[in-house]
Amino acid sequence: MRDVLVSLGMDGMKIILEDRSLNTTENAQFTAEILKGKGFSHPLLVTSAFHMPRSVQNFERAGVKVLPYPIGFYSSRAYQTNLLSWVPTYSAMRGTGLALKEYMGLAALGLKR
Numbered sequence: 001m002r003d004v005l006v007s008l009g010m011d012g013m014k015i016i017l018e019d020r021s022l023n024t025t026e027n028a029q030f031t032a033e034i035l036k037g038k039g040f041s042h043p044l045l046v047t048s049a050f051h052m053p054r055s056v057q058n059f060e061r062a063g064v065k066v067l068p069y070p071i072g073f074y075s076s077r078a079y080q081t082n083l084l085s086w087v088p089t090y091s092a093m094r095g096t097g098l099a100l101k102e103y104m105g106l107a108a109l110g111l112k113r
Helices: 002-007 024-038 049-061 090-111
Strands: 044-048 067-071
Touching: 024 049, 044 049, 049 067, 049 090
Parallel strands: 044 067
Antiparallel strands: none
């Protein structure tokens, strides 16, 4: 991510990385520590649109009110039904897998209450 921001013209010295987390919950907790230490109180949360609900919940549990900025939306295109339309595609299976992961993550957060 740092390389992308620098390639877009951002000063690398102004980029603060959270690089200890292994999951979304840890990312929210460690980022909350960084924000508090730097005196930041209104962060922008940029993540995939499908991941945003769980990310926001994790940050709220860590005591951080974020402004969500979802990216990477999935959308449908015009669809014509034929015999091959019933055969699963890689992208459809991948999307199903991503959705299941997010729903399971949201369910796990609900059980932690």
